[in-house]
Amino acid sequence: MNTQVILIDDNSVDNVAHEALIRNWNNEVDISIIDNSGDALTFLKREFSGSDEKPRKTAIFLDEIIPYLEGMELSEYIERMRIEDKEDIEVYFLTTNDSELLVTKVSMMPEVKKIIHKPLTEACLSQIFA
Numbered sequence: 787m788n789t790q791v792i793l794i795d796d797n798s799v800d801n802v803a804h805e806a807l808i809r810n811w812n813n814e815v816d817i818s819i820i821d822n823s824g825d826a827l828t829f830l831k832r833e834f835s836g837s838d839e840k841p842r843k844t845a846i847f848l849d850e851i852i853p854y855l856e857g858m859e860l861s862e863y864i865e866r867m868r869i870e871d872k873e874d875i876e877v878y879f880l881t882t883n884d885s886e887l888l889v890t891k892v893s894m895m896p897e898v899k900k901i902i903h904k905p906l907t908e909a910c911l912s913q914i915f916a
Contacts, residue, residue: 788842789915790816792833794826794860795849795880804847804906811908812915816842823854827863834867834875843874845914847906850881850888857881858891865897876914878902 791808795801801819808815818833820826846864850857861877879892879901892898902910 789814790818790842790844792826792829792844792846793817793819793880794821794823794846794852794857795819796821796852797849800849800880800904807906807908808911811911821852823852823856823860826852826860830864830867843915844876846875846877847880847902848877850879850883858895861895861897865895878914880904880906 789812793801793804795804798821801821805817805819808817818829820829848857848861852860857879861879864875864877876899877897878899879888881888881901882904884903889901892901
């Protein structure tokens with residue numbers, strides 16, 4: 787399985803738990819953990835800057851509230867990036883918030899596949915990487 791997970795969340799406890807869950811589910815997944823949107827922008831530019839590498843399935847789990855840019859602003863930036871094989875990249879909001887306002891806002895964002903309520907589960911990972 788040629789897959790990558792990018793966790794963008796400022797909560798270190800959630801990051802440790804989610805990384806352990808992902809490694810337990812499949813220890814061959816490449817995992818990157820980023821705790822703020824500034825570092826996330828730098829990483830994403832570098833990671834998806836038109837390399838000659840074979841495309842791989844990438845799931846970006848993006849916390850709704852992170853330092854600097856909010857999750858929604860960061861997901862809009864990801865959508866505007868010039869990424870080849872963008873269909874192999876999926877953005878998921880990872881949140882504890884279940885407000886109707888969030889659901890409405892996210893439904894108008896084509897780059898976000900789904901809202902996932904914390905914590906991640908193996909069933910959720912299996913569904914995404916099916």
